[in-house]
Amino acid sequence: MSKGGKTRQRIVAEAATLFNQHGFEGSSMADLMEATGLEKGGIYRHFSTKEELAAEAFDYAWQAATDVGMHDLDSIPNSIDKLKRFMANFIERRPSVPGGCPLLNTAIEADDGNPVLRERARKALQQWQDRLSEIVRTGLKRKEIRSGVDPRKLVTFIIGSLEGALMISRLERNRNALLEAQSRLESYLESEIRLPQRKK
């Protein structure tokens, strides 16, 4: 990678932390200059607007969050166990970009605001719903999941409950709400969603 390319990448990584912790509106050009150690011109050489940088920083933070959520899922054969691992990853593994979930942060800041960032968050949510729905669809085909379960609705409930619990946990500065959500969602998956396997 060229020196310019490396600098660009470093700006995105530093900006991702700043925006994820303090939001788009809460991160000034001065904050970005301090975080990157660059002058204003050094940043604007790579990004024409703060919004363009924030959009790329979101993608970077979202990729990090997705890597954490999806970690090791491929190694688990059963679809319900995959969903449980996803929840455990969400709760236990710390993404490389601090500041909480970029989807939640950006959705809340941009829902009445910046349309570019709002669209980024909307697509991120959709991507997560698609990837988890695919797991549920496979589980339905393999008869690991009860017929009649709506993949989209189920995964949307799981994502929502985890994101809301994350908000509470970050506010209370302990993991109780997240652990409680995990425990209740796991019971729910076991009792209402998993199709018991007949002994062979």
Next chain:
Amino acid sequence: MSKGGKTRQRIVAEAATLFNQHGFEGSSMADLMEATGLEKGGIYRHFSTKEELAAEAFDYAWQAATDVGMHDLDSIPNSIDKLKRFMANFIERRPSVPGGCPLLNTAIEADDGNPVLRERARKALQQWQDRLSEIVRTGLKRKEIRSGVDPRKLVTFIIGSLEGALMISRLERNRNALLEAQSRLESYLESEIRLPQRKK
């Protein structure tokens, strides 16, 4: 109320909408001047800092959200039915301050940021947990709720799932996620929490 008192109240109400939609960092002094129709001096006559105004605006928006959530709860005798009405209120009734839930908005913006607003959000969450926990405790005493249910943990799960579903619904611009959360939480309350009443 004095003319000054009325002006102060009007500033708080206008600022509540602005901050709830665009956040503390996303609302400039110019925005506040436009929303209130006052000069900078007219606002600073009543509030010494933007933060002081934002804190009062949060309390105002939170009171409006609480009024909606708790609407008509006293008229319902059974504790499980009270919790279901709370969820229905959260989903169906529109608070007078637009922009979504002030607790969720402020928690997300302030969790790595402004300590005064963070503390306001933390107390608001606690207040909600307390009021709903009290309903669960009464239900336990009256044997409407299964013994062994932890009031705090149950209501924290309900609040988290509703708040996360609200984030998704606002992002997707439809109510599907909220309605799905309501339906799953209602089933959960009926099947796992409600103690069936013996026929008399």
